[in-house]
Amino acid sequence: MIVTILLVIVFLAVTLVLVREGLWSAMVIFLNLLAATTAATAWYPVVANFADGHLPTFTYLIDFLAWWGLFALVLLVMREVTDRLSRTKVKFVKQVELGGSALVGMMAGWLMVCFTAASLHTAAVPRDLVQPTPEATMFLGFAPDRKWLAWTRFSTEHGPFGRPGANRADVFDRDARFILAYGDRRAALEQAEGLRVNRE
Numbered sequence: 001m002i003v004t005i006l007l008v009i010v011f012l013a014v015t016l017v018l019v020r021e022g023l024w025s026a027m028v029i030f031l032n033l034l035a036a037t038t039a040a041t042a043w044y045p046v047v048a049n050f051a052d053g054h055l056p057t058f059t060y061l062i063d064f065l066a067w068w069g070l071f072a073l074v075l076l077v078m079r080e081v082t083d084r085l086s087r088t089k090v091k092f093v094k095q096v097e098l099g100g101s102a103l104v105g106m107m108a109g110w111l112m113v114c115f116t117a118a119s120l121h122t123a124a125v126p127r128d129l130v131q132p133t134p135e136a137t138m139f140l141g142f143a144p145d146r147k148w149l150a151w152t153r154f155s156t157e158h159g160p161f162g163r164p165g166a167n168r169a170d171v172f173d174r175d176a177r178f179i180l181a182y183g184d185r186r187a188a189l190e191q192a193e194g195l196r197v198n199r200e
Contacts, residue, residue, distance in 0.1 A: 003139075036074040157171045
């Protein structure tokens, strides 16, 4: 229930912010969010593995921090680039402006719900807090986490983040074990005495 409430708040907050921005700005922000969320999900393991090599006792925190840190960094860069390239807002007729900004706002809200839901699997929280069983679906059965993981898997294999001739090791979550692996990881965390791992 807590996760569902959190995701509803994310959806409403993002949608309302983008509706107030107007259609042109909302479309630019949506594209920025799509690029930042996809890049963060596809590349966070690289950042997390690097950080874990330098801070091994913080293993349970690093993935979540790398996920959101990379998202924030890419989004800031994308916003700076698009703000410089798009200095003039395109004006639309009032009906298109109102309806379009609401539609794009809801699309961006759903995008952030999917991204946030998937990120919760990497959080240092009890296993059952995210979902009671690995087979259960989040957010009233809509399963935004599974949809986001499928999108990222596709985008790293065939889509914008894929590389011609790339091997299967370059594909994000190629065996579709993300939810199970992080469920086991959260279960191990529940057995630990604290968030920090004793490496002695």
